[in-house]
Amino acid sequence: MAIVLKKKRKTCAVLDVRWLTDSTAVVRFERQGLKFVPGQYIRVGVEGDPEIRDYSVYSGFEADYLEVLIRRVEDGLVSKQLCDLKVGDSVNVGGPYGHFKLLEEVLDKPLLLVSTGTGISPFHCYVESFPELAFNLVHGTSYASESYDAEHYGERYFHCVSREAGGAFKGRVTDHLRTLEIDPQTEAFLCGNCDMIYEAFDLLQEKGLPTAQIHTEVYF
Numbered sequence: 605m606a607i608v609l610k611k612k613r614k615t616c617a618v619l620d621v622r623w624l625t626d627s628t629a630v631v632r633f634e635r636q637g638l639k640f641v642p643g644q645y646i647r648v649g650v651e652g653d654p655e656i657r658d659y660s661v662y663s664g665f666e667a668d669y670l671e672v673l674i675r676r677v678e679d680g681l682v683s684k685q686l687c688d689l690k691v692g693d694s695v696n697v698g699g700p701y702g703h704f705k706l707l708e709e710v711l712d713k714p715l716l717l718v719s720t721g722t723g724i725s726p727f728h729c730y731v732e733s734f735p736e737l738a739f740n741l742v743h744g745t746s747y748a749s750e751s752y753d754a755e756h757y758g759e760r761y762f763h764c765v766s767r768e769a770g771g772a773f774k775g776r777v778t779d780h781l782r783t784l785e786i787d788p789q790t791e792a793f794l795c796g797n798c799d800m801i802y803e804a805f806d807l808l809q810e811k812g813l814p815t816a817q818i819h820t821e822v823y824f
């Protein structure tokens with residue numbers, strides 16, 4: 605009996621590339637029925653190139669396209685190539701993967717969403733997918749111009765800018781977290797670089813949050 609291997613990757617046409625800053629873009633491509641839970645990531649590469657990388661889904665659950673928010677790493681093998689794609693080019697897409705999901709049982713809890721850089725991406729997906737969500741979003745970046753699509757979150761968005769004035773807070777995300785009182789019911793979601801995640805995790809634990817209520821997604 606012949607064994608038929610199911611092809612898992614999809615080839616999807618690029619529909620749009622929207623630049624948010626000089627180095628960060630939202631790349632939109634065909635969804636082709638790919639199912640995911642808000643917070644999951646997909647594996648994306650340029651069609652014909654074996655290199656692939658992980659990207660959280662940025663677009664909402666109900667959109668008929670997929671979007672990813674990509675920081676163009678100058679000497680990287682994939683992010684630069686994805687950001688430089690044009691409408692009509694194709695990407696390979698696999699997945700979804702990951703456990704950083706916004707599950708039904710936490711939807712009515714106070715949510716503290718903490719991110720650095722493009723780590724805001726899964727939170728964009730949460731908010732797009734569940735417009736009624738009660739959340740506070742803390743976003744840390746180096747520069748004030750990196751408040752990616754901040755208007756999408758209204759007053760629930762709090763921008764920490766570390767290298768210049770211009771955000772709501774001058775300093776790192778963790779400096780701001782230190783000043784907060786945390787409701788013991790809070791479900792905290794941390795996404796971005798590992799230094800922030802380790803430090804924020806310890807900090808939230810010290811403030812009394814059980815580890816089961818702290819969810820993490822490390823990018824690099």
Ligand SMILES: Cc1cc2nc3c(=O)[nH]c(=O)nc-3n(C[C@H](O)[C@H](O)[C@H](O)COP(=O)(O)OP(=O)(O)OC[C@H]3O[C@@H](n4cnc5c(N)ncnc54)[C@H](O)[C@@H]3O)c2cc1C
Pocket residue numbers: 645657658659660661672673674675676677679680681682683684702721722723725821822823824
């Ligand atoms: C689960 C998961 C989800 C991810 N989701 C996203 C996402 O939504 N958006 C996104 O831009 N990246 C995301 N990443 C990172 C992404 O997978 C790639 O590592 C990144 O795009 C760099 O790939 P590259 O081939 O261009 O460079 P590489 O040669 O692989 O990496 C070069 C260096 O770039 C730095 N770097 C990697 N990612 C970033 C970043 N996002 N911002 C700043 N510096 C970075 C690191 O220091 C890394 O060592 C995610 C990673 C994981 C594990």
